[in-house]
Amino acid sequence: MADLVFIAFPTEQRAEEVRRHVLDLQRGYLIQLEDAVVVMKDPAGHVRLHQLVNLTAGGAASGALWGTLIGMIFMMSLAGAAIGAASGALAGWMTGYGLDDEFMREASTALQPGSAGLFLLIRKMTTDKVLAELHGTGGTVLRTSFDAEKESALRQALAANLAATPAPPMAGTQP
Numbered sequence: 001m002a003d004l005v006f007i008a009f010p011t012e013q014r015a016e017e018v019r020r021h022v023l024d025l026q027r028g029y030l031i032q033l034e035d036a037v038v039v040m041k042d043p044a045g046h047v048r049l050h051q052l053v054n055l056t057a058g059g060a061a062s063g064a065l066w067g068t069l070i071g072m073i074f075m076m077s078l079a080g081a082a083i084g085a086a087s088g089a090l091a092g093w094m095t096g097y098g099l100d101d102e103f104m105r106e107a108s109t110a111l112q113p114g115s116a117g118l119f120l121l122i123r124k125m126t127t128d129k130v131l132a133e134l135h136g137t138g139g140t141v142l143r144t145s146f147d148a149e150k151e152s153a154l155r156q157a158l159a160a161n162l163a164a165t166p167a168p169p170m171a172g173t174q175p
Contacts, residue, residue, distance in 0.1 A: 002034050002122060003121075003144070004099075004120070004121055004122075005119070005122060005146070006117055006119050006141070006142045006144070007117060007139040007140065007141055008111055008112075008117045008139060008142050009115065009116050009117065009138065009139050012116040014116070014139075015040075015118045015139075018137055018139065019036050021133070021134075021137070022036060022118075022120065022130075023036065025130060025133055030133070031122060031124075031125040031130050032122070032123040032125065033120060033122060034121040034123050035052065035119070035120075035121040036052055036119070036120050036121070037049055037050065037099055037118070038116060038117070039108045039117045039118075039119065041111040041114065042113065042114070043114050044113070047104075047105050047109075047111075049104055099119055104119055107119075107142070110142050127150065127153070131157040134154075134158060135157050135160050136157075136159075138159070141155050141158065
């Protein structure tokens with residue numbers, strides 16, 4: 001069973017930096033994610049989702065490839081590619097992967113206009129090491145499915161030394 005974490009940040013840039021850092025932690029086998037989505041609430045209050053994977057585009061590309069191959073068999077590669085791309089895009093669009101878009105839009109109403117948030121769907125993690133890596137990165141936990149102890153530890157890690165010093169730059173980012 002996966003755990004959900006929703007953290008608010010003052011800017012979209014900061015939310016994206018933390019997402020990239022968490023993805024680096026995943027490459028280091030410290031955390032295993034099902035999904036990581038940055039949401040931005042513009043000054044007018046409209047919510048935009050920045051997904052990790054665009055399933056519609058991926059489905060279209062895969063469908064076009066398979067459609068071309070099947071079309072070659074029947075000597076209609078162009079028609080096969082077009083039909084394959086259309087059906088692949090439709091399948092990708094209909095595929096439910098990771099977090100539900102409507103849930104994220106609804107939860108994002110808690111964000112202030114002009115701010116951003118980071119949704120993480122965590123399959124498993126080495127809690128002490130991940131929290132140490134997130135130490136002082138800022139952000140406010142808005143929702144989580146963690147137990148009270150783990151949620152408190154996450155809140156403390158994000159807020160640690162935040163008032164005294166600016167958040168440290170993430171690996172691979174400019175200060």
